[in-house]
Amino acid sequence: MENMEVILKADHLSKRFGGLKAVDDVSFEVTRLGVTSIIGPNGAGKSTLFNLISGTFMADSGLVELDGLNVTRMSPESRLSCGMARSFQITNLFFDLSVIDNLRIASQALESRSHLFLPLNKSTIAIARADELLEEFGLTDSREQLAGALSHGQQRRLEIAVTLATRPKLLLLDEPTQGMSRGDTQETAELIKHLGSKITVLLIEHDVDLVMDLSKKVIVMAQGKKLAEGNPEQVRANPLVQTAYFGEELA
Numbered sequence: 001m002e003n004m005e006v007i008l009k010a011d012h013l014s015k016r017f018g019g020l021k022a023v024d025d026v027s028f029e030v031t032r033l034g035v036t037s038i039i040g041p042n043g044a045g046k047s048t049l050f051n052l053i054s055g056t057f058m059a060d061s062g063l064v065e066l067d068g069l070n071v072t073r074m075s076p077e078s079r080l081s082c083g084m085a086r087s088f089q090i091t092n093l094f095f096d097l098s099v100i101d102n103l104r105i106a107s108q109a110l111e112s113r114s115h116l117f118l119p120l121n122k123s124t125i126a127i128a129r130a131d132e133l134l135e136e137f138g139l140t141d142s143r144e145q146l147a148g149a150l151s152h153g154q155q156r157r158l159e160i161a162v163t164l165a166t167r168p169k170l171l172l173l174d175e176p177t178q179g180m181s182r183g184d185t186q187e188t189a190e191l192i193k194h195l196g197s198k199i200t201v202l203l204i205e206h207d208v209d210l211v212m213d214l215s216k217k218v219i220v221m222a223q224g225k226k227l228a229e230g231n232p233e234q235v236r237a238n239p240l241v242q243t244a245y246f247g248e249e250l251a
């Protein structure tokens, strides 16, 4: 019987680049809500695995299922319409539009097709959703500011808000704190925790302490393979992980 708790299933996924097995027979499951993270040293295959899940790369073999639906051969756009959204750093933003207009445009995708081309101020669902997101993401004071004039941390927050405008079931977050100051990293960590209470989040992140603090489950990759998985305590205590990834640090 289908496990209703499982929202994402990766089953025996593999991807080669020439002779290199970047992802080598990796299987895991993500259960509903909370934050599940993928960590691993440089070149472990994290980004490639993420790209197989989002549809940026097609798997050579294996299966990706979203909420029981086989999405393995679908484009990223089709996966998005099935409820899988991916946050792409800040490249989803229109820098010369205001914060609120960025959110309204993204929220308009919620409206029926016939309303897609309504002027922004006529689209009531989009306006309500945009205001809700503004509040939730602490951007009310920056409502009329141009997205391009925000701090890097605010831009990242806005970008995640834009990604959530279509109410996805699963949010893929790719190194959301990369290049951030300590303060912005802390704020983003709080935000991700909050997101995990409402939606399922799958995260790739280099900052191990952050991952351990945020995640209900951690998947450790090394040399294209899944080395370990479990809750943060189990992963920290795993001797294989300590040797291959953390070195002596956590011993």
Ligand SMILES: Nc1ncnc2c1ncn2[C@@H]1O[C@H](COP(=O)(O)OP(=O)(O)OP(=O)(O)O)[C@@H](O)[C@H]1O
Pocket (backbone or CB within 6 Å): 017, 020, 022, 040, 041, 042, 043, 044, 045, 046, 047, 048, 049
């Ligand atoms: N498009 C590509 N063409 C050829 N080789 C690639 C490509 N993308 C990744 N690789 C190789 O696949 C392996 C896994 O890379 P990947 O980027 O998935 O690892 P990663 O764990 O995300 O690393 P990092 O933490 O450094 O981003 C690496 O050896 C990398 O050089």
